[in-house]
Amino acid sequence: MELSPEKTLVTHVDEGFDFLGHRIRRVPWKGKLVGWTYPSKKSLEAIKHKVRSLTTRSTTYLALKEVLYALNPVLRGWATYFRYDASKRTLAYVDYFAWWRVFRWLRKKHPKRTWKYLKGRYCGGGWTLQEGGLELFRPSRVRVERYRYRGTRILLPWMDPDELGNVGRFANSAYDDPSSLGALQEDLAVT
Numbered sequence: 001m002e003l004s005p006e007k008t009l010v011t012h013v014d015e016g017f018d019f020l021g022h023r024i025r026r027v028p029w030k031g032k033l034v035g036w037t038y039p040s041k042k043s044l045e046a047i048k049h050k051v052r053s054l055t056t057r058s059t060t061y062l063a064l065k066e067v068l069y070a071l072n073p074v075l076r077g078w079a080t081y082f083r084y085d086a087s088k089r090t091l092a093y094v095d096y097f098a099w100w101r102v103f104r105w106l107r108k109k110h111p112k113r114t115w116k117y118l119k120g121r122y123c124g125g126g127w128t129l130q131e132g133g134l135e136l137f138r139p140s141r142v143r144v145e146r147y148r149y150r151g152t153r154i155l156l157p158w159m160d161p162d163e164l165g166n167v168g169r170f171a172n173s174a175y176d177d178p179s180s181l182g183a184l185q186e187d188l189a190v191t
Contacts, residue, residue: 018042022085037085044090047078051098055105064106064122064131071098072137079139088144095140102129102136 016025016036021043027036054071075098079091106118106129122129129136 021046021081038087039082039085039090043078043082044094047074047094048097050074051094051101055101057108060105060109064102064109064129065134067102067105068129068131068134068136071102072134075137075139079137079142083142083144084146086144086146088140091142091144092140095138098139099129099136 016023018024018040021040022037023040025036051071051074054067054074059067075094078094082090103118106122107113110118119125119127122131124130128138
C-alpha cells in the first residue's frame with residue numbers, strides 16, 4: 001500500500017552544509033522539512049581563537065580596559081552577524097567562554113590576588129567585568145530574531161499597492177518611499 005504525499009511522515013534529516021559561517025540543515029518540524037541555520041563549528045572555533053589570542057599571557061601587561069577595547073568589537077560583530085540564526089545557545093556559550101577567558105586572564109595578571117579581590121576591583125561587586133566605564137560585551141544578551149523574508153511584499157516605487165493584492169496593504173514601510181520615483185525619473189531623463 002502506498003501513502004499519498006500528504007500523509008507521509010518526514011523522517012529524513014539532511015546533514016546540511018556550511019555557507020558563509022552558517023550551518024544550514026533541513027530538519028523535520030510539524031511533519032515537513034524546514035530550513036534551519038546556526039553558526040558552523042568552524043566559525044565558533046574562529047571566535048574562540050580570536051578571544052584566546054586577545055587574552056594570552058603575553059597580553060597581561062595591558063590594562064583590562066585595553067583588552068576589553070580590543071575584545072568587545074570582535075564579540076559584538078560576531079554576535080550581530082549570527083543573531084538571525086537559531087543561535088541563542090551558541091551565543092550563550094561564547095558569552096560563557098569569553099567571560100571565563102577574561103577572568104582567567106585577570107588571575108594570571110594578578111597571581112597573588114584572591115577571587116574576592118578581583119571581583120571587587122574588576123566586577124564592581126557583581127559579576128560583570130568592567131574597568132573605567134568599559135564593560136565586557138555579553139553576546140548572550142543579543143536578541144535573536146529570525147530573518148523575515150519580504151521579497152514578495154516589497155513595494156517598489158513604480159508599483160501601486162493594489163498590484164500586490166491583500167499583501168499590498170502591508171507592503172508600505174519606512175524603506176518603501178514612493179516619493180523617490182520623481183527624482184529617479186529626472187536623473188534618468190538627464191542622462
